[in-house]
Amino acid sequence: MNREVLLERPAAIFEGLPGPNEFYGQDILAVSQFNRRNLEYLFALAERMRDVVETRGGIDLLRHKVLAAIFYEPSTRTSSSFIAAMERLGGSVIPITQGVQFSSVSKGESLPDTIRTLEQYADVIVLRHPEKGSAAIAAHYAEKPVINAGDGPGEHPTQALLDLFTILEELGTIDGLTVAMVGDLRYGRTVHSLTELLLNYDVRLRFVSPEILRIPLDLMNKVRDAGYDVRETYDVHDVIEEADVLYVTRVQKERFTDLAQYEQVKDYYEITPELLKHAKERMIVMHPLPRVGEISYEVDKDPRAAYFRQVRNGLYIRMALLAAVLCPG
Amino acid sequence: MNREVLLERPAAIFEGLPGPNEFYGQDILAVSQFNRRNLEYLFALAERMRDVVETRGGIDLLRHKVLAAIFYEPSTRTSSSFIAAMERLGGSVIPITQGVQFSSVSKGESLPDTIRTLEQYADVIVLRHPEKGSAAIAAHYAEKPVINAGDGPGEHPTQALLDLFTILEELGTIDGLTVAMVGDLRYGRTVHSLTELLLNYDVRLRFVSPEILRIPLDLMNKVRDAGYDVRETYDVHDVIEEADVLYVTRVQKERFTDLAQYEQVKDYYEITPELLKHAKERMIVMHPLPRVGEISYEVDKDPRAAYFRQVRNGLYIRMALLAAVLCPG
Amino acid sequence: MNREVLLERPAAIFEGLPGPNEFYGQDILAVSQFNRRNLEYLFALAERMRDVVETRGGIDLLRHKVLAAIFYEPSTRTSSSFIAAMERLGGSVIPITQGVQFSSVSKGESLPDTIRTLEQYADVIVLRHPEKGSAAIAAHYAEKPVINAGDGPGEHPTQALLDLFTILEELGTIDGLTVAMVGDLRYGRTVHSLTELLLNYDVRLRFVSPEILRIPLDLMNKVRDAGYDVRETYDVHDVIEEADVLYVTRVQKERFTDLAQYEQVKDYYEITPELLKHAKERMIVMHPLPRVGEISYEVDKDPRAAYFRQVRNGLYIRMALLAAVLCPG
Numbered sequence: 001m002n003r004e005v006l007l008e009r010p011a012a013i014f015e016g017l018p019g020p021n022e023f024y025g026q027d028i029l030a031v032s033q034f035n036r037r038n039l040e041y042l043f044a045l046a047e048r049m050r051d052v053v054e055t056r057g058g059i060d061l062l063r064h065k066v067l068a069a070i071f072y073e074p075s076t077r078t079s080s081s082f083i084a085a086m087e088r089l090g091g092s093v094i095p096i097t098q099g100v101q102f103s104s105v106s107k108g109e110s111l112p113d114t115i116r117t118l119e120q121y122a123d124v125i126v127l128r129h130p131e132k133g134s135a136a137i138a139a140h141y142a143e144k145p146v147i148n149a150g151d152g153p154g155e156h157p158t159q160a161l162l163d164l165f166t167i168l169e170e171l172g173t174i175d176g177l178t179v180a181m182v183g184d185l186r187y188g189r190t191v192h193s194l195t196e197l198l199l200n201y202d203v204r205l206r207f208v209s210p211e212i213l214r215i216p217l218d219l220m221n222k223v224r225d226a227g228y229d230v231r232e233t234y235d236v237h238d239v240i241e242e243a244d245v246l247y248v249t250r251v252q253k254e255r256f257t258d259l260a261q262y263e264q265v266k267d268y269y270e271i272t273p274e275l276l277k278h279a280k281e282r283m284i285v286m287h288p289l290p291r292v293g294e295i296s297y298e299v300d301k302d303p304r305a306a307y308f309r310q311v312r313n314g315l316y317i318r319m320a321l322l323a324a325v326l327c328p329g
Numbered sequence: 330m331n332r333e334v335l336l337e338r339p340a341a342i343f344e345g346l347p348g349p350n351e352f353y354g355q356d357i358l359a360v361s362q363f364n365r366r367n368l369e370y371l372f373a374l375a376e377r378m379r380d381v382v383e384t385r386g387g388i389d390l391l392r393h394k395v396l397a398a399i400f401y402e403p404s405t406r407t408s409s410s411f412i413a414a415m416e417r418l419g420g421s422v423i424p425i426t427q428g429v430q431f432s433s434v435s436k437g438e439s440l441p442d443t444i445r446t447l448e449q450y451a452d453v454i455v456l457r458h459p460e461k462g463s464a465a466i467a468a469h470y471a472e473k474p475v476i477n478a479g480d481g482p483g484e485h486p487t488q489a490l491l492d493l494f495t496i497l498e499e500l501g502t503i504d505g506l507t508v509a510m511v512g513d514l515r516y517g518r519t520v521h522s523l524t525e526l527l528l529n530y531d532v533r534l535r536f537v538s539p540e541i542l543r544i545p546l547d548l549m550n551k552v553r554d555a556g557y558d559v560r561e562t563y564d565v566h567d568v569i570e571e572a573d574v575l576y577v578t579r580v581q582k583e584r585f586t587d588l589a590q591y592e593q594v595k596d597y598y599e600i601t602p603e604l605l606k607h608a609k610e611r612m613i614v615m616h617p618l619p620r621v622g623e624i625s626y627e628v629d630k631d632p633r634a635a636y637f638r639q640v641r642n643g644l645y646i647r648m649a650l651l652a653a654v655l656c657p658g
Numbered sequence: 659m660n661r662e663v664l665l666e667r668p669a670a671i672f673e674g675l676p677g678p679n680e681f682y683g684q685d686i687l688a689v690s691q692f693n694r695r696n697l698e699y700l701f702a703l704a705e706r707m708r709d710v711v712e713t714r715g716g717i718d719l720l721r722h723k724v725l726a727a728i729f730y731e732p733s734t735r736t737s738s739s740f741i742a743a744m745e746r747l748g749g750s751v752i753p754i755t756q757g758v759q760f761s762s763v764s765k766g767e768s769l770p771d772t773i774r775t776l777e778q779y780a781d782v783i784v785l786r787h788p789e790k791g792s793a794a795i796a797a798h799y800a801e802k803p804v805i806n807a808g809d810g811p812g813e814h815p816t817q818a819l820l821d822l823f824t825i826l827e828e829l830g831t832i833d834g835l836t837v838a839m840v841g842d843l844r845y846g847r848t849v850h851s852l853t854e855l856l857l858n859y860d861v862r863l864r865f866v867s868p869e870i871l872r873i874p875l876d877l878m879n880k881v882r883d884a885g886y887d888v889r890e891t892y893d894v895h896d897v898i899e900e901a902d903v904l905y906v907t908r909v910q911k912e913r914f915t916d917l918a919q920y921e922q923v924k925d926y927y928e929i930t931p932e933l934l935k936h937a938k939e940r941m942i943v944m945h946p947l948p949r950v951g952e953i954s955y956e957v958d959k960d961p962r963a964a965y966f967r968q969v970r971n972g973l974y975i976r977m978a979l980l981a982a983v984l985c986p987g
Contacts, residue, residue: 058722
């Protein structure tokens, strides 16, 4: 994009993108809303956002627009990312991130009433709520677009989108890659959502987990029925040589009733410089963060450690989503 | 207003308003500061703010101005409304909305010192504090304008102003209307303040409450002495046919020592589609929110349900107040 | 500075300052980073910030820049000051000021990971953390500049800078003055840092404290070895006549094991109108605030009471630091 043009006419950032903007005025609730076509659109827009941030810090695309960031549970990373995204687009934020002390809620107000109240002040709502389905309820009642920033055991679509975008940015393509998911594949929401998104591409999938934290059967069957080359294993060493992407999540001690069992298997899921000696030279290690020991700090210096760049991609993806939802394009 | 003019010269928003701007540099502490003349001025400005928000989202009138939003008790609705108002005026906010954990306060700092400290960073202060008279104390010590956002059992003038503005916006006039206040008229701060403001107009007043929650005697006498057509009743059915405005507040179970009594009367104060069948076709149902059952959810679909539009009017009123207090006009 | 020039070209605010901008891209961690040359540069820039705020409220120097304000412990004053500073420079803030409920931290994330995550969204980091050395650790891991906003018993350099700037602004010079520090000189972090900074100037120092709260020996020796005229005393009356600056801090009752001892000495450290009758006509009383009784409220009316102007200078100093760190100058 020409920098002078964007300065004069910020909406020019949409020009020449592949296809129309399907997101304008829409809610972003689940990864099932995405397909190869609109993912390509979103990622192309996110790349422009990256250029804008790197060259000028931001763009006045959402001037006088207001985001209500409603966080019923604290999530510093996600709320900070959305706040920064809105601000770098020239917009403003009502940060409602107190976590516990919602005065109206404590007075017994329902979620629909809270949403319908706060949308009177804002142009778009970002909602984090501990209950599955809460974002869909909010979207049902709201007239303004709602973006799901995590509804408990439900979905966290912007995380899955930034994960996928990171693969594309780091390796230049998604088709043809071998993606290994490692750790807690049972309860790991991010793993499920990323897997769903990957089914829009031609990839090989490897699931590496302890027996009790295996990928849910219905998701496994979905992948298999779609004809994907997929394999489950207990040990990350089994996949380290072929993996283009190592997507690591935490194996929580608390999941094990038998601690001896935990001690026995935990090393299978720890990423160390030693392990990475067996990995391809051009591959990446990802993690949704925060980590607590599952990737050793020595790995940070390895150029294949992509997890902090992954965080940064969250900024670009959220800028792209906010822009797409609020501008006709 | 001409949109291009406002873009070039935001202060043009004050041009042609009825009368001078009496609010410039002033504190906004109590409804007694308002009279028919300056209410008309404020409402005319609020209508322009509504136009600005609806057509362009905001206006750069308070660029580089900073609001310190000091909330000693949480109030998501009110703080969000002021934050959005300041942001849509192009200004910025220092959100001090932690509710409990004021570090300086916990170290024993007095309210005057906290105010005199924070005003060094800001151009205007919005204060919510649980103690009656706190806003007046703050205003006494502050050099910058203070806006009272609720001082416990004291006042909450911006709520009363948005209530009155809503009546005007919804029904086109205030004079000549029959306004019925329903529910807890004894402890309901909003009811008292709105009643005070209505005494600037030619209205009929109906007070509907349980015996133990009747409107305070001194306020009742004030209304009567001023020659108003006023009546008290226990049952909302008595007023539903004549009411142009039904201003509903919550009857809290906790107020009753005898629960049997509560069960006996509570239906008198619940607003249902059934009840509204008896109401005028052109009337409105208002509520300061949050509600907890006193207006059933089915009423929301009724075009006469004005409570969410009422919330939105809070944005316009607060934009008008911030602008009037900070700009000579 | 010419106002029209700054409006068109905000970076002009750096033109003609004494010497180059040594702060660009640097961390601000400790007072030991400062010397007479870069202090003069910073104070000259801070004075321009004061002019900008007084005449126009702010300047669009940091447009599209984002500050991550990370406060692991609440500090309303310091966080508000940094937020206002960033906003008046046209930039934005991610306020992470929840004090206790850092979700990632509660999940066990390390400080380096939190910093490396949040710097992906921001251009500069302001950190308050209860542990000494935490800011240095953050700066070690961060690629973006880190400003120390207090690391427990460690440093709080921006407080010391605003203290020194206040002396300059109030009295027109620092050389030749007699500065008396009063109160808790043992644990008072601000006293130690200000003393360090004063060693860049030609001053006389007076330390007034109870025996158990005397200035640490190593700092006293440092001052003495540098050849300064310095004296310790128990009673503020001993220094009141010669002092140009009375820098007051709180003597906490809790420090005393023998309360009788506390009662005996506490009057030696209370600043009253009575005491100030013995002081010079042109001198100032300073305090880092909050105060709890050590300066009586009657003193506030005395023009020599500089502590609220001191707070305001914090805004200008932090504006200057943010600008200097983020702009080549």
